[in-house]
Amino acid sequence: xxxxxxxxxxxxxxxxxxxxxxxxxPTAVAHIAAGGQFxxxxxxxxxxxxxxxxxxxxxHAVIAGRSGDSATDERDAQFTLKADRIAGYVLAFGVVWIVxxxxxxxxxxxxxxxxxxxxxxxxxxLALTASEASKLLSQIWFYRAES
Amino acid sequence: xxxxxxxxNIRKLxxxxxxxxxxxxxxxxxxxxxxxxxxxxEKYSPSLEAAFKIAAALxxxxxxxxxxxxxxx
Numbered sequence: 334x335x336x337x338x339x340x341x342x343x344x345x346x347x348x349x350x351x352x353x354x355x356x357x358x359p360t361a362v363a364h365i366a367a368g369g370q371f372x373x374x375x376x377x378x379x380x381x382x383x384x385x386x387x388x389x390x391x392x393h394a395v396i397a398g399r400s401g402d403s404a405t406d407e408r409d410a411q412f413t414l415k416a417d418r419i420a421g422y423v424l425a426f427g428v429v430w431i432v433x434x435x436x437x438x439x440x441x442x443x444x445x446x447x448x449x450x451x452x453x454x455x456x457x458x459l460a461l462t463a464s465e466a467s468k469l470l471s472q473i474w475f476y477r478a479e480s
Numbered sequence: 481x482x483x484x485x486x487x488x489n490i491r492k493l494x495x496x497x498x499x500x501x502x503x504x505x506x507x508x509x510x511x512x513x514x515x516x517x518x519x520x521x522e523k524y525s526p527s528l529e530a531a532f533k534i535a536a537a538l539x540x541x542x543x544x545x546x547x548x549x550x551x552x553x
Contacts, residue, residue: 337514406511407527408518479523480514 338400339409340476345392347469349385354462357381361455371451378458412475420468427460484525487547491520493538500538508537 357377364374397403431453438444494500502520506513509530518524519534526534535545 335514335517337512339512340514404512406515407530408511408515408524476514479518 335480337409337476338396338403339405339412340473341396341400342393343469343472343476345396346389347466347473349388349392350462350466350469352388353381353385356384358455358459358462361458365451365455369451371454374451374454408479412472415475416468416471419471420464423467424460424464427463428457431456431460483522485549486525487522487549488519488545490516490534490538490545493540493545497538505534505537509533 360377361374364377393403434456435453490505494502494505502516503513506516509516510533511526511530515524515526515530519526531546532542535542538545
């Protein structure tokens with residue numbers, strides 16, 4: 334399989350996001366269920382961001398060292414633009430979905446129209462994660478389809 | 481993914497130019513080797529600038545390297 338640096342980079346970032354999601358979201362849900370405070374979750378977020386940064390740095394250092402070429406060209410730029418557009422759609426859909434969910438829940442159950450900050454934060458992080466994952470998956474798809 | 485409508489003779493011309501490798505052509509044009517591979521397989525249409533650079537690197541006119549097949553895939 335002939336894989337460019339940028340495609341390898343996308344795979345690594347996808348791996349980082351998968352690990353971060355695995356480290357964060359199950360814990361966050363358990364935290365909410367236990368009635369935990371936002372500040373405890375904030376520490377977790379900082380930890381997970383740290384994990385992502387470490388994985389990205391180490392992984393990219395390894396693949397750059399092996400391939401010796403991290404240059405990008407017009408094809409990479411085109412794929413990134415197309416993937417960014419898809420990610421934008423996913424993020425927009427996620428935000429609209431969250432707002433819709435809050436409104437429907439409020440109107441059906443009589444719950445407060447403004448839900449807990451912690452809940453909205455996790456939903457938004459989920460939408461952001463889905464958006465980033467869709468961007469990376471799109472990039473990988475474009476590379477695979479045109480190689 | 482379907483092939484593009486832009487056809488080319490890059491592979492043939494590379495060998496006619498002293499068996500120039502894909503990497504050598506990529507270095508001259510300023511793109512990655514994977515991009516040259518995709519262009520050769522007609523799965524990616526290069527920008528006009530890159531196409532002119534490829535033709536120049538192969539010592540040919542633009543028309544000798546690229547053509548447009550409106551009835552292709």
